[in-house]
Amino acid sequence: MRNIQTKVICLGVAAAALAGCSSLPMKRSDIVKASASCQDFTVSIYFDRDSASVTREARAVLRDASSMAAGCKIDKVTVTGLADAVGAPNANLQLSQSRAKAVEQALARAGFPSVEFSTAAVGDAGAVTADGQARPLRRRADVAVDLGGPH
Numbered sequence: 001m002r003n004i005q006t007k008v009i010c011l012g013v014a015a016a017a018l019a020g021c022s023s024l025p026m027k028r029s030d031i032v033k034a035s036a037s038c039q040d041f042t043v044s045i046y047f048d049r050d051s052a053s054v055t056r057e058a059r060a061v062l063r064d065a066s067s068m069a070a071g072c073k074i075d076k077v078t079v080t081g082l083a084d085a086v087g088a089p090n091a092n093l094q095l096s097q098s099r100a101k102a103v104e105q106a107l108a109r110a111g112f113p114s115v116e117f118s119t120a121a122v123g124d125a126g127a128v129t130a131d132g133q134a135r136p137l138r139r140r141a142d143v144a145v146d147l148g149g150p151h
Helices: 003-017 057-069 091-109
Strands: 041-046 072-081 118-121 140-150
Touching: 003 140, 041 118, 057 091, 057 140, 072 091, 091 118, 091 140
Parallel strands: 072 118
Antiparallel strands: 041 140, 072 140
């Protein structure tokens, strides 16, 4: 008798569980999409020495940046090119300008929403520490994206 009671209880539990699933399958329109976070962010794009060529890895970072901005109102995008302290200051300024322009063009190719970019170049300014050490990580362009909220 106890065996039959156990089976009846198990069948009752199973029936109740299945009754809770009566609304399945869900329709696509029932799925709620997470809204974009629309928080400002900055990404850095690194370059080889004396180069303004955007690498494959850098293009992937820029595609990710485009995805992060998707669904958001873009208030401002600033691309700042930098250079290390190796070489002549004028050449470093020119290189940092080329890096900023290359990143701006790569952002457009990566599907970044059409927006007016602000570009700046600082050359090797600030590329040497107080104790005279050169900073090789200055071989980059920083992309600051200011977002205004969801579309």
